[in-house]
Amino acid sequence: MATHGIATQHKQGLSNGMLGFILFIASEVMFFGGLFAAYFIARADATEWPPENMLTAEQIARGVKLEVEFALPFIATILLVLSSVTIQFGVWAIRRGDRTALIRWLMVTIVLGLVFLTAQMFDYSQLHFRAGDTVYGTTFYTLTGFHGAHVAGGVIFMGVILARSMAGQFSAARHEAVEACSFYWHFVDVVWIALFTVLYIVK
Numbered sequence: 001m002a003t004h005g006i007a008t009q010h011k012q013g014l015s016n017g018m019l020g021f022i023l024f025i026a027s028e029v030m031f032f033g034g035l036f037a038a039y040f041i042a043r044a045d046a047t048e049w050p051p052e053n054m055l056t057a058e059q060i061a062r063g064v065k066l067e068v069e070f071a072l073p074f075i076a077t078i079l080l081v082l083s084s085v086t087i088q089f090g091v092w093a094i095r096r097g098d099r100t101a102l103i104r105w106l107m108v109t110i111v112l113g114l115v116f117l118t119a120q121m122f123d124y125s126q127l128h129f130r131a132g133d134t135v136y137g138t139t140f141y142t143l144t145g146f147h148g149a150h151v152a153g154g155v156i157f158m159g160v161i162l163a164r165s166m167a168g169q170f171s172a173a174r175h176e177a178v179e180a181c182s183f184y185w186h187f188v189d190v191v192w193i194a195l196f197t198v199l200y201i202v203k
Contacts, residue, residue, distance in 0.1 A: 021180045025187050028150075032191050035146065039139045039198065049203070050136045065128040066136050070200055072126075076119040077196050080151075083112035084189040087158070091182045097172035099165060106162045109185070113155040120148050143195055147188070154188050157181050 014022070043049050050066035090105030131141040161181045164170065170178055 015176060018176055018180060021183065025183060028187065032146075035143055036194070036198070039143060042135045042139050046135070051134050054134045054136075059133055063128055064130075064133050066134065067128065068140075068200060069123065069126060072119055072123050073196060073200050076116050076123075077192065079112050079119070080116050080189055080192050083109045083116070084186050086112065087182045087185050091175075091178055094165075094170050094175040094178050095172060099168065099170060102170065102175075102178065103162065103165050106158055106165060110155055110158050110162065113151055113158070113185075117148060117151055117155070120144065120151075140199060143199065147191055147195055150188050150191070154181075154185050157184060 086105050087109040090102045093101035129137045
């Protein structure tokens with residue numbers, strides 16, 4: 001019965017809802033593409049990056065340093081990548097009709113997402129520059145802030161999916177919302193990998 005349901009779902013192809021969600025993801029790709037473009041333009045216009053030479057005397061006296069720590073964001077990156085794996089395990093579970101495993105993997109993924117957000121907030125508290133401290137500070141906080149907002153949105157999305165899963169609303173033949181949630185979370189993961197590479201690795 002479950003196998004027949006899966007086969008039927010694949011035969012039907014994408015529903016209007018899923019197609020609309022994929023278009024939404026595409027619009028998000030363009031949104032972050034614009035943010036990345038702004039970052040690279042600012043970087044290309046600077047004589048050095050981070051632009052320490054643009055700091056004012058007041059900022060220097062305030063102890064502003066355009067430096068970022070690597071260790072904590074790296075650990076957070078590993079956790080976010082791991083969360084992309086756990087939500088996929090949940091998708092595979094519901095495709096088999098295993099709602100209990102889906103619930104378990106959603107819980108794990110939500111916890112990992114919350115840990116990532118907590119790590120990002122702590123990382124912010126350790127930085128020695130603010131959003132208004134040169135174009136570097138502006139682009140750094142804009143990129144990471146918007147991504148953090150998307151992670152928070154993803155955690156809320158998963159919370160709704162978790163509640164619906166516990167209410168027994170998904171099965172092997174009917175779990176499109178779970179698939180959509182996983183698509184969104186994978187997107188958030190890929191964006192962060194790009195951000196981490198650009199902001200923390202490439203100098």
